[in-house]
Amino acid sequence: MTTTDQPYRRTLEDFPVGREFEHWPGKTVTESDNNLFCLLTMNHHPLHSDAEFAKTQQHGRIVVAGTYVLSLVVGMTVPDISGSSIANLEFEKVVHHAPVFIGDTLRARSRVIAVKPSKTKSDRGMVTIETVALNQHGEKVLSLRRKVLIPRSSG
Numbered sequence: 001m002t003t004t005d006q007p008y009r010r011t012l013e014d015f016p017v018g019r020e021f022e023h024w025p026g027k028t029v030t031e032s033d034n035n036l037f038c039l040l041t042m043n044h045h046p047l048h049s050d051a052e053f054a055k056t057q058q059h060g061r062i063v064v065a066g067t068y069v070l071s072l073v074v075g076m077t078v079p080d081i082s083g084s085s086i087a088n089l090e091f092e093k094v095v096h097h098a099p100v101f102i103g104d105t106l107r108a109r110s111r112v113i114a115v116k117p118s119k120t121k122s123d124r125g126m127v128t129i130e131t132v133a134l135n136q137h138g139e140k141v142l143s144l145r146r147k148v149l150i151p152r153s154s155g
Contacts, residue, residue: 008083011153012115012125019112021080026107027072029064029100037068064100069142073133076108081129086149089126094144098135105136113145117152124151 038048046053047063054062074091082088100106114128127150133142 007079010080010084010150012117012127012150013153015112015115015127015150017112017115021077021110023076023080023108023110026105027076028105029068029072029102031062031102033072034062034064034068034102037071038065041065041067043067059099059101062102064102064104066096066100069096069100069106069133070094070144072106073108073131073142073144074146076106076133077110077129077131081110081127081131082148084151086124086151089147089149092145092147094142096142097140100135100141104141106133106141108133122152124149126150 034048038044043065045065047057048065049062051062054060057063108131110129110131112127113130115125116128117125127148128145129148130145131143132140135141
């Protein structure tokens with residue numbers, strides 16, 4: 001079995017440009033998920049917790065905190081992308097395309113868009129990943145790019 005077949009053990013060589021990953025499982029966002037995240041991060045905006053307030057706003061219901069959506073989607077990618085990483089180097093171009101609501105089920109997929117072996121350390125390299133998250137209706141809700149430092153195979 002190659003490292004390609006083993007989440008959490010992938011090396012730089014397992015990330016050719018163009019490779020795609022369908023991350024599994026998806027996650028249905030619960031009210032508790034949103035409430036706990038808002039409490040932990042001190043995001044007390046009533047749009048994320050007060051149903052009566054949310055009714056008076058653009059979407060007419062509670063909107064899940066965008067930073068939770070970002071954290072959830074990145075977490076979904078860990079087994080496939082960064083499970084063996086040395087470090088997450090950079091998050092860039094995070095775009096919220098549509099709101100996420102309590103009860104939405106999110107899925108994510110990623111594509112390798114660049115690979116750059118380190119010039120100073122031969123045991124690693126940088127992989128640039130583009131990730132897209134979709135809700136249960138197939139609507140894009142989030143996209144992002146990130147750079148991850150990945151070890152090279154020893155052999």
